[in-house]
Amino acid sequence: xxxxxxxxxxxxxxxxxxxxxxxxxxxxxxxxxxxxxxxxxxxxxxxxxxxxxxxxxxxxxxxxxxxxxxxxxxxxxxxxxxxxxxxxxxxxxxxxxxxxxxxxxxxxxxxxxxxxxxxxxxxxxxxxxxxxxxxxxxxxxxxxxxxxxxxxxxxxxxxxxxxxxxxxxxxxxxxxxxxxxxxxxxxxxxxxxxxxxxxxxxxxxxxxxxxxxxxxxxxxxxxxxxxxxxxxxxxxxxxxxxxxxxxxxxxxxxxxxxxxxxxxxxxxxxxxxxxxxxxxxxxxxxxxxxxxxxxxxxxxxxxxxxxxxxxxxxxxxxxxxxxxxxxxxxxxxxxxxxxxxxxxxxxxxxxxxxxxxxxxxxxxxxxxxxxxxxxxxxxxxxxxxxxxxxxxxxxxxxxxxxxxxxxxxxxxxxxxxxxxxxxxxxxxxxxxxxxxxxxxxxxxxxxxxxxxxxxxxxxx
Amino acid sequence: xxxxxxxxxxxxxxxxxxxxxxxxxxxxxxxxxxxxxxxxxxxxxxxxxxxxxxxxxxxxxxxxxxxxxxxxxxxxxxxxxxxxxxxxxxxxxxxxxxxxxxxxxxxxxxxxxxxxxxxxxxxxxxxxxxxxxxxxxxxxxxxxxxxxxxxxxxxxxxxxxxx
Numbered sequence: 367x368x369x370x371x372x373x374x375x376x377x378x379x380x381x382x383x384x385x386x387x388x389x390x391x392x393x394x395x396x397x398x399x400x401x402x403x404x405x406x407x408x409x410x411x412x413x414x415x416x417x418x419x420x421x422x423x424x425x426x427x428x429x430x431x432x433x434x435x436x437x438x439x440x441x442x443x444x445x446x447x448x449x450x451x452x453x454x455x456x457x458x459x460x461x462x463x464x465x466x467x468x469x470x471x472x473x474x475x476x477x478x479x480x481x482x483x484x485x486x487x488x489x490x491x492x493x494x495x496x497x498x499x500x501x502x503x504x505x506x507x508x509x510x511x512x513x514x515x516x517x518x519x520x521x522x523x524x525x526x527x528x529x530x531x532x533x534x535x536x537x538x539x540x541x542x543x544x545x546x547x548x549x550x551x552x553x554x555x556x557x558x559x560x561x562x563x564x565x566x567x568x569x570x571x572x573x574x575x576x577x578x579x580x581x582x583x584x585x586x587x588x589x590x591x592x593x594x595x596x597x598x599x600x601x602x603x604x605x606x607x608x609x610x611x612x613x614x615x616x617x618x619x620x621x622x623x624x625x626x627x628x629x630x631x632x633x634x635x636x637x638x639x640x641x642x643x644x645x646x647x648x649x650x651x652x653x654x655x656x657x658x659x660x661x662x663x664x665x666x667x668x669x670x671x672x673x674x675x676x677x678x679x680x681x682x683x684x685x686x687x688x689x690x691x692x693x694x695x696x697x698x699x700x701x702x703x704x705x706x707x708x709x710x711x712x713x714x715x716x717x718x719x720x721x722x723x724x725x726x727x728x729x730x731x732x733x734x735x736x737x738x739x740x741x742x743x744x745x746x747x748x749x750x751x752x753x754x755x756x757x758x759x760x761x762x763x764x765x766x767x768x769x770x771x772x773x774x775x776x777x778x779x780x781x782x783x784x785x786x787x788x789x790x791x792x793x794x795x796x797x798x799x800x801x802x803x804x805x806x807x808x809x810x811x812x813x814x815x816x817x818x819x820x821x822x823x824x825x826x
Numbered sequence: 827x828x829x830x831x832x833x834x835x836x837x838x839x840x841x842x843x844x845x846x847x848x849x850x851x852x853x854x855x856x857x858x859x860x861x862x863x864x865x866x867x868x869x870x871x872x873x874x875x876x877x878x879x880x881x882x883x884x885x886x887x888x889x890x891x892x893x894x895x896x897x898x899x900x901x902x903x904x905x906x907x908x909x910x911x912x913x914x915x916x917x918x919x920x921x922x923x924x925x926x927x928x929x930x931x932x933x934x935x936x937x938x939x940x941x942x943x944x945x946x947x948x949x950x951x952x953x954x955x956x957x958x959x960x961x962x963x964x965x966x967x968x969x970x971x972x973x974x975x976x977x978x979x980x981x982x983x984x985x986x987x988x989x
Contacts, residue, residue: 372837375837375838375841376837376841379837379840379841379844382841383844386847450909450912450913451912451913451917454911454917455912455917455920455921455922457922457923459922462972467909467911468909468910471910471913472909475909577907578909622981622982623980624955624956624957624979625977625978625979625980626956626957626958626959626979626980626989627957627958629957630957634893644892646892646893648955658955660892660893660896660948660953660955662892662893664944697951699944699947699948699951700943700947704951722951722952724951734953736951738952739952
């Protein structure tokens with residue numbers, strides 16, 4: 367009798383286990399298919415976009431009218447960018463195809479640069495055509511490589527979903543390897559990618575006026591003048607600056623160094639009067655300037671308004687040698703007002719030379735400082751004489767827009783270029799824009815839209 | 827003890843384990859819909875991206891000092907501007923295997939977003955304690971050896987930052 371019960375119980379348990387296993391397996395397969403579909407979609411998108419970009423680049427080389435050239439280059443710009451996005455979402459474990467990614471982003475960016483040049487009415491130089499032809503050749507080779515990988519994908523030699531899974535624990539793996547001896551490694555499914563990536567690593571550098579140009583990869587700080595300061599000196603300056611910002615006093619808790627685009631001593635400072643208030647300050651190694659400061663205390667309900675905060679920020683800037691700074695835009699986050707200031711030279715606002723000041727709205731303390739853009743960009747410039755008058759700049763604005771103000775501004779453009787412009791603030795229906803008219807040539811260089819966000823405005 | 831009963835103990839134990847595993851699985855399945863990713867895929871606008879960024883900071887650096895949280899946010903934004911990575915915040919965060927917390931689902935389970943969202947705001951406002959870092963990792967955890975070939979910038983808390 368007991369035996370019978372035991373058999374029934376065991377059979378039930380076994381059936382339950384098998385059923386559960388099958389059910390889990392069905393679940394896993396559904397998910398694996400969804401993942402496989404995602405991987406396949408990204409892969410075939412990549413393949414298509416690379417092929418299309420190659421064709422568009424070819425068409426622009428073959429076309430004789432600059433208007434047609436611009437059209438095809440614009441296509442190539444979008445197609446290469448889409449290819450880069452598809453590539454980045456492909457599951458390729460243990461392999462980060464950085465060089466393919468960079469190649470696609472640069473080709474996209476370069477096509478955009480050429481298209482914009484044509485849109486301005488300029489012609490492509492022989493050198494630029496050569497460069498474009500070279501990039502197209504490379505794009506063709508990438509396309510061929512991808513077709514080879516496609517063969518593997520189509521014959522199911524490469525399953526994207528197979529890359530996802532929990533790794534087998536090591537002891538089990540050893541047992542499995544003993545049971546089934548390891549065969550000689552067949553060529554890996556991702557070898558095609560590895561080879562392409564390796565080849566693209568050796569591409570010569572590409573210099574042009576665009577954000578991904580190679581000459582911008584490692585910008586040097588232009589605003590630091592003088593020799594390297596000692597750590598003790600940096601600590602002294604940091605504590606003095608933090609004390610002035612909070613109207614308190616500070617001691618150094620720890621100092622480390624950073625080795626980025628702007629090398630600094632980075633310090634954690636402890637408030638000696640208030641418990642649990644820490645401030646982080648970064649002092650540039652060269653010249654010992656205060657690059658950033660960040661007070662980490664949470665800020666209570668506001669007692670100041672934005673205008674009062676701006677007064678505090680201006681006074682603080684003045685006290686630290688930044689006399690002629692123009693507040694540009696401002697945003698409120700978590701009871702802090704962050705105000706971005708730009709340097710001024712005479713009447714000209716220098717947008718590249720920015721300092722951000724963060725003011726706590728509960729007690730008016732300076733809780734943040736970021737002069738990184740200022741020290742990266744600020745230098746003695748030879749500004750050109752404007753050839754246009756403000757009225758002439760105003761006349762360049764599209765009819766129908768309401769002009770709300772004109773002022774001179776130096777603006778940064780892609781590729782590290784700076785242009786002297788008239789900044790014209792305009793309004794169309796309920797949207798505000800900033801239109802930048804070149805003060806020397808009268809060309810429209812850039813349009814920004816002002817977007818209202820909670821607690822401030824952003825430009826896009 | 828009856829010999830049958832003794833022999834029964836092990837199978838009974840096995841069955842109990844299996845049943846409890848199945849029950850646990852059901853229980854777990856039942857709970858997961860609460861933690862479904864809501865921001866995945868859809869294009870996010872400027873104001874909304876801060877939520878995504880705060881979640882990633884909380885999941886990757888929730889126990890790190892404040893500065894380390896700002897630094898992780900800054901790495902995401904540096905990646906958005908780099909040709910080596912996708913050009914949007916959501917693209918960077920959901921890149922396959924880019925972040926452990928996305929692979930293991932921690933990003934949808936974080937609850938304490940107070941400090942991470944302040945850090946995300948500071949990072950979006952331009953603060954970058956790493957001065958251009960593109961990678962970060964915890965040196966006490968196993969990482970791909972490739973990562974150590976990058977130029978190390980600094981260490982903040984438990985994370986090494988590199989370019």
